[in-house]
Amino acid sequence: MLELRNIIKHFGPPQAAPLLIGISMAVPPGETTALLGASGSGKSTLLKIVAGIEQPDSGSVWFNGQDISLLPPEQRHFALMFQDFALFPHLNVQDNVAFGLIEKGLPKADARMQARAMLERFGLGNHALARTWTLSGGEQQRVALARALITQPRALLLDEPFSALDAALRERMRDEFKWHIAQAGMTAILVTHDETEARTMASHGWLLQNGRLSRRW
Amino acid sequence: MHKMRRASGCWSILFLRRWAPYMLALAPLLFVVVMLVAPTLRLVWEGIWGQDLAMGLSEEAGTGPAGNAWSIVLDPDLRWRMGWSLMQATATCLLALVLGVPLAWVLARWQFTGRELVLRLLMLPFVVPTLVAALGVLALWGPRGWLGAPLAAAGFELEETPWMLLYGNLFFNLCLLVRAGVQALEQVSSTRLAAARTLGATAWRAFWRIEWPVMVPWLASSLCLVFLYCFSGFGLALVLGGQRYATVEVEIYRLVAHELALAQASRLALWTMGLNTLAALAYAWVEQRLASPAHVTPLPRRQVTSLTQRCVLATVLLVLFMVSGAPLLAIVLRALLALANTNSMALLLNEETLSALQNTLVFSTLALCFSSLLGVLHALALHASEIAGWRKVAARTASFLPFAVSPVMMAFGLLLLYPQWSASLPVLLGAYALLAYPFVATALTAALDQLPASYTQAAATLGARPWRVFWRVTLPLISPALRRGASFAAATALGEFAVSLFLSRPEWTTLTTLIHQHLGRPGASHLDAAMLLSALLMLLTLGCFILIETHDRSVS
Numbered sequence: 172m173l174e175l176r177n178i179i180k181h182f183g184p185p186q187a188a189p190l191l192i193g194i195s196m197a198v199p200p201g202e203t204t205a206l207l208g209a210s211g212s213g214k215s216t217l218l219k220i221v222a223g224i225e226q227p228d229s230g231s232v233w234f235n236g237q238d239i240s241l242l243p244p245e246q247r248h249f250a251l252m253f254q255d256f257a258l259f260p261h262l263n264v265q266d267n268v269a270f271g272l273i274e275k276g277l278p279k280a281d282a283r284m285q286a287r288a289m290l291e292r293f294g295l296g297n298h299a300l301a302r303t304w305t306l307s308g309g310e311q312q313r314v315a316l317a318r319a320l321i322t323q324p325r326a327l328l329l330d331e332p333f334s335a336l337d338a339a340l341r342e343r344m345r346d347e348f349k350w351h352i353a354q355a356g357m358t359a360i361l362v363t364h365d366e367t368e369a370r371t372m373a374s375h376g377w378l379l380q381n382g383r384l385s386r387r388w
Numbered sequence: 389m390h391k392m393r394r395a396s397g398c399w400s401i402l403f404l405r406r407w408a409p410y411m412l413a414l415a416p417l418l419f420v421v422v423m424l425v426a427p428t429l430r431l432v433w434e435g436i437w438g439q440d441l442a443m444g445l446s447e448e449a450g451t452g453p454a455g456n457a458w459s460i461v462l463d464p465d466l467r468w469r470m471g472w473s474l475m476q477a478t479a480t481c482l483l484a485l486v487l488g489v490p491l492a493w494v495l496a497r498w499q500f501t502g503r504e505l506v507l508r509l510l511m512l513p514f515v516v517p518t519l520v521a522a523l524g525v526l527a528l529w530g531p532r533g534w535l536g537a538p539l540a541a542a543g544f545e546l547e548e549t550p551w552m553l554l555y556g557n558l559f560f561n562l563c564l565l566v567r568a569g570v571q572a573l574e575q576v577s578s579t580r581l582a583a584a585r586t587l588g589a590t591a592w593r594a595f596w597r598i599e600w601p602v603m604v605p606w607l608a609s610s611l612c613l614v615f616l617y618c619f620s621g622f623g624l625a626l627v628l629g630g631q632r633y634a635t636v637e638v639e640i641y642r643l644v645a646h647e648l649a650l651a652q653a654s655r656l657a658l659w660t661m662g663l664n665t666l667a668a669l670a671y672a673w674v675e676q677r678l679a680s681p682a683h684v685t686p687l688p689r690r691q692v693t694s695l696t697q698r699c700v701l702a703t704v705l706l707v708l709f710m711v712s713g714a715p716l717l718a719i720v721l722r723a724l725l726a727l728a729n730t731n732s733m734a735l736l737l738n739e740e741t742l743s744a745l746q747n748t749l750v751f752s753t754l755a756l757c758f759s760s761l762l763g764v765l766h767a768l769a770l771h772a773s774e775i776a777g778w779r780k781v782a783a784r785t786a787s788f789l790p791f792a793v794s795p796v797m798m799a800f801g802l803l804l805l806y807p808q809w810s811a812s813l814p815v816l817l818g819a820y821a822l823l824a825y826p827f828v829a830t831a832l833t834a835a836l837d838q839l840p841a842s843y844t845q846a847a848a849t850l851g852a853r854p855w856r857v858f859w860r861v862t863l864p865l866i867s868p869a870l871r872r873g874a875s876f877a878a879a880t881a882l883g884e885f886a887v888s889l890f891l892s893r894p895e896w897t898t899l900t901t902l903i904h905q906h907l908g909r910p911g912a913s914h915l916d917a918a919m920l921l922s923a924l925l926m927l928l929t930l931g932c933f934i935l936i937e938t939h940d941r942s943v944s
Contacts, residue, residue, distance in 0.1 A: 222845070222849050223848075223849075224845045224848065243848070243853075243854075244845070244848040244849050245850075245851045245852055247849075248851070249849060250849055250850065253845070253846060255842055257842035257843050257845070257846035259843060259846075259847075259861055260865070261864040261865055270847065270852075270860070271851050318850065322850060322851060324849075328849075
């Protein structure tokens, strides 16, 4: 179980109102939880706090009964998917997917083999040696998801993963993502401002508004 | 117990990450303090409190610190030198602006065969050593130059006039302004221009109301650099300025090297540094405003079709060639002619020349390694720190400090502060590295500014430790900028002249100082040898140019 306990985060001058005011929530294991909110409401910041990229001013992040607030991102074993996919432009598709495996100490050849197998599952086997910028938006997103899932993270954090796609593709990718996440049986947090998207993908929904979190469903 | 140890480990990681930028900044900071700040402060002290007994300083001038500093204004010769230095820098800025904006507009808005090549060649003057440029101007406009000789025969003697120096300044700086103008015009949104035109603006009005405001900060930034380069220029002014039109930097060198008037030279340096610092601060401030990348749809370029357009284009290319290409061509032609002269060949292949070549290559390589290391540390520290506002401007300005303090003043300050090490190799190499490292630091800072944070964050969440994130993601992505910065740094070190003149020993003669020695010796054969050596130096720096441009091609 992933838990946030009383997270407080300020941005800007000290006298400014906090961005996040005492956020507490529990994310049930093996399910997808949506985090809704308008632009600038702090939902991406909250996701980065979970990932360990941002530090809260106070409060803590717990996973399976263990306080992980002080752990750096690479030791949390959460995978974060970004709006812009953050695919490394200097690596080809296969090496992008193999990146996390190599960081876990797997020999390069084995990592590449696993990456190739993963790409086959995602229907991208033909693009293994392609540069990431030659792929379409949907293909890039699949690569990003494959890269995130291949390391078998303890949780998947999705930061508006469909915002860069057009409407038709977004709908298709939504279904595809849902299927892959369900197959992996993974805990996931989906940050989005689109309630339809949130309801399609997530079994629980929270709304972040004026720095406070409220349960939607 | 295990939990406590784990928590303390986590705290130490957090502590290390928080303080990492400061630890990274330590080496470059210490280096800049020892090699630049302390010598500059010593120079300031000497300027305010120092007295030249040998000079017999006038009674009314040397009364206390204020009087010492004021003595420059009271001395008519030094006043003229300061005034002329300001004038020639300002005149160059104005000339570069007037010529550069139309040239930039044509290059940015029109499509023609060879446009890419022209844009690439605009980078060439940046890597040409000042002494080579000065000889190029002489080879073209000098009394025996390709164009200077016929002009002199017709009664237009250019020697001992300010035009040679202004032309030399333009050689270096016109390209800077044109490049900035082209880059600025590529940031102009085509939709905004279209909106302006549909709202009734003519092409001329749209230029002034839409394009010009976008260009202003870019031009302002490059004009600050033009001013800095011209005001603190040494090599060009030494060779082309003559007695009358030499700049304040040449005067400082003359006072130190020929008259041993250290205090008076320091006072002059004080004024110069003040103005340079103002220009450097203005540059850093404008650059800070340019740091955020803009995402716009640029205006598509128009094909040159009509006769008028062709004539305008031909004029633009001719102006560019005459200002920035002709001096280099003149040197090559003079060197080829000199090659036919056996005496020149003997001079070129003697032990003195080979030793100078070896010194140049060894010093440049060592300086390049050191400056690259410092530049990387500086840029990474700046990138990793969470400072903002004026602190960020100050930290960025730190990398421009070696630009603000000219090589002459840097060397002079080192002489004053460390007289016992004035002819030591580490100090000489340190000075070389100090001059070269801002190129690496600024290129990397710009590259890191443009690197999306999501790349490194993604790598971290995929399990990469900070060092691995740097090694596997950041370094490969900034390596083109590193190569670019290092190429500029190498070109700077290869063409370094002022510092070598101040801090070198006879056995450490480099190509630039040898060229200067040849220029000071009588006889046509020495001038030929100087031209040949300049061509050789130009070839070496051309290698740097090719490296820079190869990078640009790979990026595009």
